[in-house]
Amino acid sequence: LQGWSSQALRGQTMAVDYVTYQGIKFPPAYNSERSLCFAHKEFQVQDDDVFNVTYPKSGTVWMIEILSLIRSGGDPAWNRTVLNSTRVPWFTTRLGLESALSYPRPRLLTCHLPIHLFPTSFIGSRAKVVYTLRNPKDVLVSYFYFSKMCSSYEDPKSFEQFLGDFLSGDVPHGSWFDHVRGWMEMKGKENFFFITYEELQQDLRGSIQRLCQFLEQELDDGAINSVVENASFRAMKENKMCNSTLLPRDIMDQDKGTFLRKGICGDWKNHFTVAQSEAFDRIYQDRMAGLPEAFPWEAP
Numbered sequence: 510l511q512g513w514s515s516q517a518l519r520g521q522t523m524a525v526d527y528v529t530y531q532g533i534k535f536p537p538a539y540n541s542e543r544s545l546c547f548a549h550k551e552f553q554v555q556d557d558d559v560f561n562v563t564y565p566k567s568g569t570v571w572m573i574e575i576l577s578l579i580r581s582g583g584d585p586a587w588n589r590t591v592l593n594s595t596r597v598p599w600f601t602t603r604l605g606l607e608s609a610l611s612y613p614r615p616r617l618l619t620c621h622l623p624i625h626l627f628p629t630s631f632i633g634s635r636a637k638v639v640y641t642l643r644n645p646k647d648v649l650v651s652y653f654y655f656s657k658m659c660s661s662y663e664d665p666k667s668f669e670q671f672l673g674d675f676l677s678g679d680v681p682h683g684s685w686f687d688h689v690r691g692w693m694e695m696k697g698k699e700n701f702f703f704i705t706y707e708e709l710q711q712d713l714r715g716s717i718q719r720l721c722q723f724l725e726q727e728l729d730d731g732a733i734n735s736v737v738e739n740a741s742f743r744a745m746k747e748n749k750m751c752n753s754t755l756l757p758r759d760i761m762d763q764d765k766g767t768f769l770r771k772g773i774c775g776d777w778k779n780h781f782t783v784a785q786s787e788a789f790d791r792i793y794q795d796r797m798a799g800l801p802e803a804f805p806w807e808a809p
């Protein structure tokens with residue numbers, strides 16, 4: 510096998526050896542069972558921590574930009590000079606944990622954890638959680654393209670196959686339905702803030718103002734304008750500190766896609782057949798039954 514790059518080998522086999530923690534699979538490049546277990550059982554949450562929590566492809570990196578711009582009072586210098594993963598570390602990963610542990614308080618932290626794997630030391634703390642969710646059909650489309658370009662995700666054989674895996678929860682980070690249902694149980698608690706990708710799209714300024722209130726961080730109009738401007742899709746695409754282009758090719762292959770891909774609502778309509786959409790809706794209705802919420806993507 511000498512002379513073969515690991516990428517070539519991966520290209521041949523297409524198999525990804527996921528890390529599994531408590532029945533959920535995680536991408537192997539950054540996670541280990543140990544790092545996930547540490548995050549879950551040993552990580553010490555501080556009362557002034559702010560957590561950015563999402564299911565993948567729901568606007569994680571967008572919220573990272575917003576939270577760090579708010580933290581710096583609208584000044585874009587931090588966002589433009591420091592990598593997003595340093596500004597808001599992924600504390601569940603091996604490298605992210607190091608950043609999180611050396612991060613001066615108050616910390617901004619991020620993860621895709623389902624609620625039952627979230628740090629147990631959060632219970633009883635006054636730390637805050639910002640949970641962003643998105644139309645699962647758009648999540649699925651975004652996840653499909655992301656999996657193609659990211660080596661620690663299995664390259665989907667087809668859209669149809671990925672749709673089936675997504676609906677059955679057999680994708681990295683587990684089931685969207687379980688993730689959202691689990692976190693939604695916290696709705697109404699004072700240290701939780703729920704927002705949708707669709708609300709961010711529709712009214713970014715108003716969303717940022719609500720976030721500032723939640724974070725108890727007052728920003729004047731000029732500072733809010735700067736957050737809006739610097740967290741726009743266009744500004745983020747140009748910013749190497751958040752557009753993922755600095756990631757090594759064997760982690761994310763920019764020839765196979767773009768991380769900040771389309772940044773729109775409703776791209777699922779360009780991908781789902783009518784039959785696929787109807788099958789999705791049936792499972793959605795079944796899995797989301799009993800939730801009092803009316804999400805922006807649900808028909809009235």
Ligand code: A3P
Pocket residue numbers: 563564565566567568569570571647650651652654740741742743745768769770771772773776
């Ligand atoms: P698309 O693939 O649909 O374009 P995550 O950060 O959770 O992985 O989510 C990535 C998705 O959020 C991508 O969706 C990306 O384009 C979108 N996104 C990131 N920043 C955005 C912004 N400022 N405005 C709109 N969409 C954004």
